[in-house]
Amino acid sequence: MNFANNTLALLGVSALVAACSTAPSTTTKVTYDNGIRQLVDKRCAECHGSDAPSMEAFKKDQEGYKAKKLGPRMDTYENIMVMVNGSDTGAMMRRLDDGANTKDNQPGNMHKYLGKDDAERAANLALFKNWVGGWNLKRAKDITEEERKSVLAPRN
Numbered sequence: 596m597n598f599a600n601n602t603l604a605l606l607g608v609s610a611l612v613a614a615c616s617t618a619p620s621t622t623t624k625v626t627y628d629n630g631i632r633q634l635v636d637k638r639c640a641e642c643h644g645s646d647a648p649s650m651e652a653f654k655k656d657q658e659g660y661k662a663k664k665l666g667p668r669m670d671t672y673e674n675i676m677v678m679v680n681g682s683d684t685g686a687m688m689r690r691l692d693d694g695a696n697t698k699d700n701q702p703g704n705m706h707k708y709l710g711k712d713d714a715e716r717a718a719n720l721a722l723f724k725n726w727v728g729g730w731n732l733k734r735a736k737d738i739t740e741e742e743r744k745s746v747l748a749p750r751n
């Protein structure tokens with residue numbers, strides 16, 4: 596191998612190392628603190644930030660908030676969990692799914708906000724799925740105890 600080839604090989608290895616250290620692989624444990632909070636801040640906070648209504652307030656005037664492009668607040672772990680595993684169980688999964696698990700095979704209506712192109716949306720959906728664990732679109736009244744237990748969504 597000549598010098599140029601060695602340098603290229605070295606560059607390849609360092610690029611790989613860099614990629615591994617920034618992008619959590621499917622085996623890395625994704626938590627709210629190490630990935631989801633930043634993702635929500637970046638892609639969802641415009642309409643689900645600290646100036647958005649609590650879930651309780653949102654439910655009282657859904658049409659009014661919708662007109663103002665505001666959805667329920669997702670500014671804290673607790674507020675997000677309402678839509679993962681709380682009073683609105685599965686809402687996060689129903690809205691973000693790419694169509695693989697929805698009844699009509701259409702993506703949930705918040706899927707488009709996951710990224711600016713297909714690749715970014717797919718990567719961020721994978722991150723969400725990895726975080727949630729048992730990806731389940733069922734509502735509180737339909738989900739089984741077993742299925743609920745598989746929803747992990749760790750804080751840290």
Ligand code: HEC
Nearest residue numbers: 638639641642661664665666678683686687690705708709
């Ligand atoms: C441009 C504004 C906007 C952005 C950006 C946005 N949303 Fe929404 N979202 C809304 C509005 C408005 C609603 C309420 C209307 C509806 O249910 O579709 C909503 C509703 C939701 C709901 C259903 C809440 C419930 O329980 O009824 C979820 C879950 C959700 N969004 C998740 C997200 C996630 C996650 C992101 C970021 C990836 C995101 N949204 C980005 C405007 C937005």
